[in-house]
Amino acid sequence: xxESTSTSARSQNTSYIVNKNGADQLVDILQRRPDGQVxxxxxxxxxxxxxxxxxxxxxxxxxxxxxxRRDTPSPAPTEPETRPDPLMTEEEFDIKHHKQIxxxxxxxxxxxxxxxxxxxxFSPYPLTDSELEDSTGLPGGSASTSKIPxxxxxxVRSHGRTSDLLAGGLTRSHLSGEKSILWxxxxxxxxxxxxxxxxxxxxxxxRRHPPGRKVYQRGAHIIWEVDxxxxxxxxxxxxxxxxxxxxxxxxxxxxxxxxxxxLTDADSQRDHVLGFFSKEKISYDDxxxxxxxxxxxxxxxxxxxxxxxFSYEVSxxxxxxGTPERPLSDLGLRSYLTYWVATLIRFFRRLLSVLPPDRPxxxxxxxLPDLTGVLPPPSxxxxxxxxxxxGWDGETPDSNSTFSSPNGLDDTxxxxxxxxxxxxxDGSATSHVVVRSTLAEIASATNLRIEDAAFAxxxxxxxxxTLDGVVGITREMVEAVAKxxxxxxxxxxxxxxxxx
Numbered sequence: 229x230x231e232s233t234s235t236s237a238r239s240q241n242t243s244y245i246v247n248k249n250g251a252d253q254l255v256d257i258l259q260r261r262p263d264g265q266v267x268x269x270x271x272x273x274x275x276x277x278x279x280x281x282x283x284x285x286x287x288x289x290x291x292x293x294x295x296x297r298r299d300t301p302s303p304a305p306t307e308p309e310t311r312p313d314p315l316m317t318e319e320e321f322d323i324k325h326h327k328q329i330x331x332x333x334x335x336x337x338x339x340x341x342x343x344x345x346x347x348x349x350f351s352p353y354p355l356t357d358s359e360l361e362d363s364t365g366l367p368g369g370s371a372s373t374s375k376i377p378x379x380x381x382x383x384v385r386s387h388g389r390t391s392d393l394l395a396g397g398l399t400r401s402h403l404s405g406e407k408s409i410l411w412x413x414x415x416x417x418x419x420x421x422x423x424x425x426x427x428x429x430x431x432x433x434x435r436r437h438p439p440g441r442k443v444y445q446r447g448a449h450i451i452w453e454v455d456x457x458x459x460x461x462x463x464x465x466x467x468x469x470x471x472x473x474x475x476x477x478x479x480x481x482x483x484x485x486x487x488x489x490x491l492t493d494a495d496s497q498r499d500h501v502l503g504f505f506s507k508e509k510i511s512y513d514d515x516x517x518x519x520x521x522x523x524x525x526x527x528x529x530x531x532x533x534x535x536x537x538f539s540y541e542v543s544x545x546x547x548x549x550g551t552p553e554r555p556l557s558d559l560g561l562r563s564y565l566t567y568w569v570a571t572l573i574r575f576f577r578r579l580l581s582v583l584p585p586d587r588p589x590x591x592x593x594x595x596l597p598d599l600t601g602v603l604p605p606p607s608x609x610x611x612x613x614x615x616x617x618x619g620w621d622g623e624t625p626d627s628n629s630t631f632s633s634p635n636g637l638d639d640t641x642x643x644x645x646x647x648x649x650x651x652x653x654d655g656s657a658t659s660h661v662v663v664r665s666t667l668a669e670i671a672s673a674t675n676l677r678i679e680d681a682a683f684a685x686x687x688x689x690x691x692x693x694t695l696d697g698v699v700g701i702t703r704e705m706v707e708a709v710a711k712x713x714x715x716x717x718x719x720x721x722x723x724x725x726x727x728x
Contacts, residue, residue, distance in 0.1 A: 243289035244268075246281060254289060258332055267332060274558060275475055276348035278332070334408070338472060339426065341414030341500075343525050351471035353410065353419055410472075414501065417465035437499040438462070438490045444538060446724040448494045451538055456483030456506075463488050466504060470521045475557060485509050486518065491535055502526045505535050507542075516543040516550025520560065530719050536567050537720035544675045545727055551677045568676060568684035570715045575674045576706045582647060582659045644669070688713060 245252045246268065255268040264283040269275065335347050411426035412419045415435040420426045439462055440454035456463040463483040488506045492499035503522035508515060516539045522532045543550030552564060583590060646662045671681040685691045688709045690701055709715070 244286040245289050246270075246285055246287070255286070257286075276473075335410040335472070336408050338410045338412055338469075339423070340412050340469075340523070343414075343523075344409075345524050347410075347472040349472060349475045351468055353468055412465075412469055415498070416462065417469050419465060419468065436497070437492060437494075438501065440488075440490075443489070443726050444720075444724055445726060446721055449534070450492050450494060450499060451535070452490045452492065454488040454490060456486040456488060460484070466490075467506075470504065470519065473521050473524065474519055489535065489538065491531055502531050503535060505539060507539065513553075514543070514548045514550050515553040516540060516548075517552045519553075520563075532563050533567060534719040536563060537718060538725070540567075540675060541720060541722060541725055542727065545725075549672070549675055549677055551680055564680075565684060565687060566713070568680050569688050569709070569713050570718075571674050571676060572670070572681065572684055572688075572690075573706055573710045573713070573715045574718075575670070576701065576703075577710070579645070579663055580661050580701075580703045580706065582661055 244255050244257065246255050247253075248270070253273075254271040256271065257266050257268055258278070259267040260283070261267075261280075265280045266283045266286065267278065267280050269278045332350065333347050334350050334353070338345050338347055409423075410419060411421070411423055413426070413429055413433055415430070415433045418429060418433075420429065437450075438452040438454055439459040440452045442450055443453045444451035454463060460483055463486070466488060467483065485508055486506045487509055488504055490504040491502045493502055494500075501523070503520070503526065505520035506518045508518060517536070520532065520535055522529075522535075539552075540550060552560070556564060578584070644663050644665045646664075647659055648662055649657050649659045651657050667682060667685075668678055671678045674681065676684075682691070690705060690709060691699055
């Protein structure tokens with residue numbers, strides 16, 4: 229047992245306050261260093277914000293602060309158990325110690341192509357030969373003392389076992405924690421512990437794009453479908469890299485039952501990976517996504533929404549109503565709530581419009597126009613497309629195009645609509661759309677689970693107005709939510725999906 233872990237165990241029940249960004253924050257000490265640095269977790273915040281800080285900046289929490297956090301569970305200590313309960317199964321033992329093992333990041337930064345990215349979470353990268361030799365040379369320690377009993381080392385051959393998975397990288401505490409850097413090739417995701425080996429590898433790596441087949445291409449942006457059973461090593465390395473930025477999912481190296489969808493941006497030389505998501509090949513719960521990650525340098529650019537929309541398009545073409553696998557992280561829930569609300573708002577806009585958005589005016593001769601259905605969109609002149617410097621494919625689509633509203637009104641939905649036309653004193657007439665439908669019908673029309681649709685409607689306040697158990701939604705309410713939530717057009721163009 230090292231001195232740092234024993235100190236952590238003694239300090240875990242003591243509350244401290246740290247001034248961060250001008251405000252006092254309660255913290256828990258997870259580990260101490262001989263140089264006075266402490267690794268802390270901020271109460272009420274995600275684990276990705278954990279960091280090393282000077283021990284001198286800690287102040288003991290007063291009694292009121294301790295009282296406020298009395299009902300908050302303290303984080304698990306970082307000292308791993310050395311012997312499982314004989315009554316526990318191996319899987320139960322792994323789950324019990326998962327949070328304990330991953331409480332602290334084992335790499336501070338990852339060098340990925342031109343980027344050096346600060347990691348968020350622990351990822352069980354197996355120890356290399358040089359690291360194993362270094363760890364055995366530490367005073368009072370060996371390569372296996374801090375691992376799960378019976379596991380000497382995590383190897384490529386042993387990646388299938390959960391215990392081996394969790395054991396990978398546990399002895400990396402000798403790498404000075406915050407200063408440790410992982411080197412990953414941004415072409416094939418091969419990982420290295422030293423920069424010199426990484427530089428030699430990237431000069432020889434000739435992979436220009438992910439393996440697999442193209443399933444979506446719009447301009448320079450491509451989504452590749454990679455089979456975990458066919459390209460196992462690539463998918464294993466990809467999963468390990470993604471785990472640096474994903475916390476709530478348990479990572480398994482058995483990729484045979486998963487498909488990986490990798491989003492890339494192409495230049496004249498090769499395709500650059502922006503993010504990816506995975507899904508089970510066969511999901512009895514109809515989950516359309518297992519985990520999703522957009523690499524930190526490319527976040528807040530709409531790439532995550534593009535992948536979420538694509539996952540639902542895959543489900544729609546398979547004749548299923550999908551939903552993401554639970555639990556969702558805080559960032560995942562925020563992204564999915566944005567998608568669910570935007571999907572419903574676009575649908576309501578289409579449903580509660582007398583005229584479709586691509587036909588602002590209707591001219592008829594000899595008879596009144598039929599306003600109950602959807603008129604075919606006008607033909608598009610290829611020479612009329614406006615160009616811009618940035619965009620999904622270098623184009624500026626018309627804001628009223630049918631692409632911005634994918635949920636068209638089929639016969640079933642059109643049957644819900646009643647167009648009420650009232651004459652005006654000046655001889656003109658005003659038309660209103662009245663729709664009566666159930667939540668199940670709305671969810672089915674938008675290809676959302678009923679519970680997801682209900683959650684989104686409640687979060688944006690559209691379930692607040694009820695009369696005799698009936699919820700009333702007006703076009704004004706829809707537009708107010710659209711403005712408040714900043715609902716945008718779809719990132720995905722279904723016409724560019726290449727699935728057969």
